[in-house]
Amino acid sequence: QSVLTQPPSASGTPGQRVTFSCSGRSSNIGSKAVNWYQQLPGVAPKLLIYSNDQRPSGVPDRFSGSKSGTSASLAISGLQSEDEADYYCAVWDVSLNGWVFGGGTKLTVL
Amino acid sequence: EVQLVESGGGLVKPGESLRLSCAASGFTFSSYAMHWVRQAPGRGLEWVSSTTATSGFRFYADSVKGRFTISRDNARNSLFLQMNSLRDEDTAVYYCTRDSGDFGGALGDLWGQGILVTVSS
Numbered sequence: 001q002s003v004l005t006q007p008p009s010a011s012g013t014p015g016q017r018v019t020f021s022c023s024g025r026s027s028n029i030g031s032k033a034v035n036w037y038q039q040l041p042g043v044a045p046k047l048l049i050y051s052n053d054q055r056p057s058g059v060p061d062r063f064s065g066s067k068s069g070t071s072a073s074l075a076i077s078g079l080q081s082e083d084e085a086d087y088y089c090a091v092w093d094v095s096l097n098g099w100v101f102g103g104g105t106k107l108t109v110l
Numbered sequence: 111e112v113q114l115v116e117s118g119g120g121l122v123k124p125g126e127s128l129r130l131s132c133a134a135s136g137f138t139f140s141s142y143a144m145h146w147v148r149q150a151p152g153r154g155l156e157w158v159s160s161t162t163a164t165s166g167f168r169f170y171a172d173s174v175k176g177r178f179t180i181s182r183d184n185a186r187n188s189l190f191l192q193m194n195s196l197r198d199e200d201t202a203v204y205y206c207t208r209d210s211g212d213f214g215g216a217l218g219d220l221w222g223q224g225i226l227v228t229v230s231s
Contacts, residue, residue, distance in 0.1 A: 035216050050216035099157035
């Protein structure tokens with residue numbers, strides 16, 4: 001069982017806005033910055049959002065992140081078929097002294 | 111080209127050892143913390159270990175503590191993971207990843223392609 005809780009699946013239609021949640025605790029999300037990763041089928045993950053709401057160069061502004069208390073969210077607007085992937089949240093846990101990942105959310109574009 | 115390339119994976123028996131390597135190129139390797147992340151077949155991502163830029167600090171997941179050792183050779187732009195007493199549950203694709211800075215940054219702003227380690231009798 002993952003330290004961070006993510007719903008296992010989500011879906012949307014092209015053009016729609018979808019959101020993913022990531023729930024943690026005071027020792028991780030409550031005190032450290034959250035990152036989000038996109039993993040397309042069969043390839044390595046890619047950093048999508050860092051420091052809660054920052055996009056690396058090259059990531060479209062359709063992707064946005066936010067954090068409140070011990071929860072974080074990733075939103076994708078203008079959903080596209082190529083967004084179909086697994087999405088993971090991760091954060092440093094000050095109690096465990098290590099990084100923790102959520103179990104991942106599989107996005108299906110209908 | 112900025113890249114990370116893992117090597118050293120393969121099939122081993124339970125209890126045996128394996129050493130993974132990660133060759134970095136295209137950036138100043140000695141300025142960045144580095145991490146190992148793994149993914150068991152059909153499962154999610156699991157952090158394994160991290161080292162700061164000068165190896166001053168090393169961190170391990172509880173699942174590998176005492177069995178795995180992370181190290182780096184900044185002169186050779188290389189990261190290593192020595193894996194001893196391997197178990198079936200260590201079977202996974204292992205990714206070498208870069209921090210966005212010398213720790214405290216974002217894990218995984220650059221990823222290798224991954225290397226498969228299979229532990230099976």
